[in-house]
Amino acid sequence: MKYKLLQFVVVVAVFLQGCKKDNDHVQAVDLVYQLEVDPSVVAFDVPFDKANVVLINKTNNEKYNAKSSADGKVSFNGVTPGTYSINVSLVLPAADFTNLSGIWTEEDFHLNYSEDNLPYYSSSSASIPLVHSQPLENFVIKQIYFAGSHTTKGANFRDQFFEIYNNSNSVLFADSLCFAIVHGKTTNTTGDFLLPNLQYDWSKSLDMNSWGNANTDYIYAKAIFMIPSNGKGDAYPIQPGQSIVVAGTAIDHTKPYTLNSNKEQGIEDGTLTIDLSKADFEVYMAPYLRKIKPNSTPFASDIDNPGVKDVEVLFATGMNDLLMNPQGKESYVIFKTSGNVDPNNFPKYAIPTLRTLTDATVLYPQVPVKYILDAVEISSVIEKNITPRRLSLQLDAGRIAVTGGPYSSQSVVRKTKKMVNGKRVLEDTNNSSHDFGVLLKADPSKGSTSFID
Amino acid sequence: MRFLIYLLILISFPIHANSWVGKDSIYTQDYQQMIYRRNFLSHNLSTPKNFGEVSLIYSNSNGNRRLAQQAHNRQQVDFYAIGANQLGDFRISGDFLFNKVFDDSLSFGQRNDIDEWTTFNYFASKAGKYERQNYKANLTLSYKFNDLIQPFFNVNYLSHWTTGSVDPRFESKKFEMKYNPGVILNFDNTNIAIKAIIGKGREGTGVSYKNKNYSQSLLYPDRVHYLNLGYGKISIRDTSSTRRYSSFVGGELTGHTQFGNIILDLNLSAEFKNDNMTNDLKSAQVYRKRAVFKEDNYNASALIQVLGNRHHHLITLDAQYLDGRDGLIEFSANFDKVNYTVNYQSARVGYLLTKRDYITWGYDAGVDIEYYNIERQDYASNLHVNNSFIHISPQGRIYYRASGGDLIQFAFKPKAIVNMADEITYSINSLNNYIESVVLWDYDYYRTKAWKLDWNAKWITNKVSSQYLFGVYANYAMERNIGTTSTEILSRFPMQAIRNYFSIGVFLNI
Numbered sequence: 001m002k003y004k005l006l007q008f009v010v011v012v013a014v015f016l017q018g019c020k021k022d023n024d025h026v027q028a029v030d031l032v033y034q035l036e037v038d039p040s041v042v043a044f045d046v047p048f049d050k051a052n053v054v055l056i057n058k059t060n061n062e063k064y065n066a067k068s069s070a071d072g073k074v075s076f077n078g079v080t081p082g083t084y085s086i087n088v089s090l091v092l093p094a095a096d097f098t099n100l101s102g103i104w105t106e107e108d109f110h111l112n113y114s115e116d117n118l119p120y121y122s123s124s125s126a127s128i129p130l131v132h133s134q135p136l137e138n139f140v141i142k143q144i145y146f147a148g149s150h151t152t153k154g155a156n157f158r159d160q161f162f163e164i165y166n167n168s169n170s171v172l173f174a175d176s177l178c179f180a181i182v183h184g185k186t187t188n189t190t191g192d193f194l195l196p197n198l199q200y201d202w203s204k205s206l207d208m209n210s211w212g213n214a215n216t217d218y219i220y221a222k223a224i225f226m227i228p229s230n231g232k233g234d235a236y237p238i239q240p241g242q243s244i245v246v247a248g249t250a251i252d253h254t255k256p257y258t259l260n261s262n263k264e265q266g267i268e269d270g271t272l273t274i275d276l277s278k279a280d281f282e283v284y285m286a287p288y289l290r291k292i293k294p295n296s297t298p299f300a301s302d303i304d305n306p307g308v309k310d311v312e313v314l315f316a317t318g319m320n321d322l323l324m325n326p327q328g329k330e331s332y333v334i335f336k337t338s339g340n341v342d343p344n345n346f347p348k349y350a351i352p353t354l355r356t357l358t359d360a361t362v363l364y365p366q367v368p369v370k371y372i373l374d375a376v377e378i379s380s381v382i383e384k385n386i387t388p389r390r391l392s393l394q395l396d397a398g399r400i401a402v403t404g405g406p407y408s409s410q411s412v413v414r415k416t417k418k419m420v421n422g423k424r425v426l427e428d429t430n431n432s433s434h435d436f437g438v439l440l441k442a443d444p445s446k447g448s449t450s451f452i453d
Numbered sequence: 454m455r456f457l458i459y460l461l462i463l464i465s466f467p468i469h470a471n472s473w474v475g476k477d478s479i480y481t482q483d484y485q486q487m488i489y490r491r492n493f494l495s496h497n498l499s500t501p502k503n504f505g506e507v508s509l510i511y512s513n514s515n516g517n518r519r520l521a522q523q524a525h526n527r528q529q530v531d532f533y534a535i536g537a538n539q540l541g542d543f544r545i546s547g548d549f550l551f552n553k554v555f556d557d558s559l560s561f562g563q564r565n566d567i568d569e570w571t572t573f574n575y576f577a578s579k580a581g582k583y584e585r586q587n588y589k590a591n592l593t594l595s596y597k598f599n600d601l602i603q604p605f606f607n608v609n610y611l612s613h614w615t616t617g618s619v620d621p622r623f624e625s626k627k628f629e630m631k632y633n634p635g636v637i638l639n640f641d642n643t644n645i646a647i648k649a650i651i652g653k654g655r656e657g658t659g660v661s662y663k664n665k666n667y668s669q670s671l672l673y674p675d676r677v678h679y680l681n682l683g684y685g686k687i688s689i690r691d692t693s694s695t696r697r698y699s700s701f702v703g704g705e706l707t708g709h710t711q712f713g714n715i716i717l718d719l720n721l722s723a724e725f726k727n728d729n730m731t732n733d734l735k736s737a738q739v740y741r742k743r744a745v746f747k748e749d750n751y752n753a754s755a756l757i758q759v760l761g762n763r764h765h766h767l768i769t770l771d772a773q774y775l776d777g778r779d780g781l782i783e784f785s786a787n788f789d790k791v792n793y794t795v796n797y798q799s800a801r802v803g804y805l806l807t808k809r810d811y812i813t814w815g816y817d818a819g820v821d822i823e824y825y826n827i828e829r830q831d832y833a834s835n836l837h838v839n840n841s842f843i844h845i846s847p848q849g850r851i852y853y854r855a856s857g858g859d860l861i862q863f864a865f866k867p868k869a870i871v872n873m874a875d876e877i878t879y880s881i882n883s884l885n886n887y888i889e890s891v892v893l894w895d896y897d898y899y900r901t902k903a904w905k906l907d908w909n910a911k912w913i914t915n916k917v918s919s920q921y922l923f924g925v926y927a928n929y930a931m932e933r934n935i936g937t938t939s940t941e942i943l944s945r946f947p948m949q950a951i952r953n954y955f956s957i958g959v960f961l962n963i
Binding site: 023024025026027028055057059060061062064076077078079080081082121150151381382383384385403404405406407408 | 665666669670671672679685686687688689690778781783784789790791792794830832833834835879880881882883884885886
């Protein structure tokens with residue numbers, strides 16, 4: 001009896017197995033990359049097996065790593081079809097670089113690559129041109145606090161600031177140093193007049209008339225703030241290893257204060273925000289707003305602290321105070337023009353998707369890359385929310401995000417590379433993914449707690 | 454809804470309720486209960502013509518021998534009613550379940566616990582508390598048109614909600630209604646019923662955050678919610694609400710016959726479910742379909758009773774075949790490219806020998822052998838998982854009838870859970886937290902050998918009321934791992950996992 005029952009089970013199982021449907025199904029994809037360098041820039045055999053390649057699935061934020069072969073071949077097999085980002089970094093220690101190139105250096109040699117919004121729905125192969133950019137020994141952006149703090153318990157965006165650091169061995173003057181918020185498309189939608197990565201193709205902007213590549217030789221500013229100058233350019237000397245903090249509003253945000261509207265701005269949880277009353281400069285927008293719109297009144301929370309010098313606002317659109325996008329949809333650069341070049345006279349262009357210009361059309365100043373001292377590509381921590389990059393790979397081959405997301409009180413901070421005679425030398429490989437870290441709470445103190453060692 | 458409840462209570466209190474009290478009725482022997490609960494025709498054709506039973510049962514299970522998306526601790530209260538009533542040429546029969554479920558320490562649980570094989574569900578790894586509620590009703594009204602023809606109308610109703618109390622807070626509201634017309638043909642000693650299955654359903658789900666710090670941050674990875682788009686293809690913070698519109702179509706053929714001392718019941722059914730999933734919340738009529746899931750469900754069962762002079766022999770045969778596949782708009786605008794497939798097969802053979810006539814001591818004994826095969830694929834993730842296993846459960850029960858008429862039962866049912874074949878393949882370039890925490894956990898769970906011991910006691914008396922039989926029921930079971938076929942453990946599924954089951958209840962046989 002038992003034998004017959006078991007027979008029944010087996011017969012039923014075999015029969016049901018035969019009922020399975022045969023469907024046309026999705027297939028995982030295989031990706032093959034060939035790492036390359038421009039031989040006119042890198043004239044030696046690069047040991048590509050030192051490259052780290054990270055493929056990031058934008059749909060689920062998962063990261064997959066692969067090593068390159070010595071001849072630069074990288075494979076990812078069995079990848080879920082979807083949209084991906086890729087980051088490549090290769091670091092040659094100084095001694096290896098010297099051996100390979102015959103050029104003595106005490107600095108490591110970096111090659112990088114980054115690309116976003118890559119649609120992989122079938123197996124494919126592609127070349128990856130690694131980029132080398134030589135960092136300047138100059139001012140660098142040390143800290144950017146764009147995330148802001150809790151919208152109701154903290155200070156929202158009112159406590160934003162950025163910090164600029166002298167990463168050189170000599171005294172530098174901050175006079176006329178500019179900080180720009182880089183404008184770009186903030187969605188991943190497709191359309192006309194866009195680059196393959198879905199960012200604006202500025203070369204298609206109406207009336208574009210500039211030398212070189214409109215997309216890689218320039219950035220387009222949403223705002224430019226300039227450290228004032230005494231005319232001689234020596235008003236604000238910054239010692240090596242020292243920095244300046246520029247606040248949106250230079251007051252103590254941990255305590256209640258009176259707004260321009262004479263109402264009180266309370267604070268529910270002061271631990272979420274910071275004291276910016278000791279900032280070196282602040283962005284006070286009222287004079288600029290009055291210039292472009294004479295009858296305008298100051299923004300309620302844009303308090304002018306008379307004890308803190310104001311930066312000059314050369315250009316700003318879509319803001320009544322320093323407003324950096326808490327979602328990480330903007331990038332930032334510092335630049336300094338040379339000679340008699342006045343940033344106020346940079347040509348301005350509309351975004352390329354606007355095909356008709358009116359008096360109300362916003363025109364964005366075009367800043368030549370040659371004046372840029374440092375640049376940081378900011379992004380969302382969630383891959384699918386990352387919008388097309390605004391900076392070329394030469395300016396920043398990586399990107400950095402706050403892990404806590406918007407309004408998390410976190411800032412991004414350039415990591416310390418080494419200490420020389422008690423002075424911190426900060427990382428500057430033009431790859432923010434490598435150079436920056438996240439401070440769990442933004443710190444404008446300039447003290448040791450404001451560094452990531 | 455209330456109409457259904459009233460109707461079920463009505464049929465649970467038959468007019469001639471007391472006519473069976475004091476006899477070896479359908480209530481006192483488990484095989485009888487097994488028969489009349491099997492399908493609608495069984496309780497439509499059952500003898501006695503009028504019967505009813507209501508029960509209230511509390512049950513608790515806890516322990517880490519569980520699937521990844523099951524709670525570590527579950528408490529449940531079930532109110533169940535079943536009955537049939539003859540009103541002239543009309544006959545009404547059915548069953549009704551209302552229950553509340555309290556899940557604790559449930560991870561990856563942002564989904565209902567009804568649609569086991571479907572996709573398009575939220576999940577987050579944070580363990581939390583969930584509360585669920587179900588109304589289920591299965592009601593059949595038939596009319597004896599003449600000796601041969603007995604048309605009927607069967608309604609199947611389900612209302613469910615689930616709500617979670619930790620971020621990301623989950624909420625599901627689900628509703629299904631199946632309208633199943635049919636006809637019973639009554640011949641001498643033979644009854645044949647055929648019914649059509651036509652139904653609709655909808656479910657709305659949502660996730661929300663009370664603590665906004667969790668909603669946009671990656672600092673708390675266990676709070677990050679994902680949408681499962683297959684069995685490994687996932688999307689982080691995809692959306693915060695979904696709608697699922699379901700349609701059902703199918704048929705069922707049921708037969709009952711007796712020749713000599715053998716009674717044969719046969720049941721064949723096929724049901725095809727089509728789910729359309731969307732994030733559009735505005736209209737149930739016009740919406741942008743984002744995914745589909747089709748599920749074909751075939752069931753076959755046979756019940757053979759041999760009525761001996763001293764013993765009753767019962768042989769039960771059951772088989773289920775389920776085939777499901779999805780379609781995502783991301784891969785095909787007309788949803789004809791399948792990413793996720795599921796194939797579930799089960800077969801069961803049971804034998805139960807019951808002593809028919811006893812004065813003081815009675816017994817039954819038997820064995821159940823169950824076979825399961827679960828195969829799932831997520832093609833986009835290059836993932837294929839297959840587990841086959843069997844359950845073997847001998848069982849024994851003794852009955853003692855006290856001099857006052859009370860009936861006491863003790864039952865013992867050990868079970869061996871043995872894996873037969875296990876297979877998994879996946880790509881390391883598609884691994885993600887769902888595959889690591891759910892798929893691999895479940896794979897390890899299914900391939901783990903285990904044993905289970907199940908004790909059951911029941912006391913039935915007519916002393917509480919001369920009208921009704923009153924019973925108390927208690928059950929305790931313990932299930933424990935005894936090892937795997939491989940020393941390599943792919944997940945964090947604990948190899949020494951245990952799960953305890955306890956339930957206690959009261960019931961009235963009317």
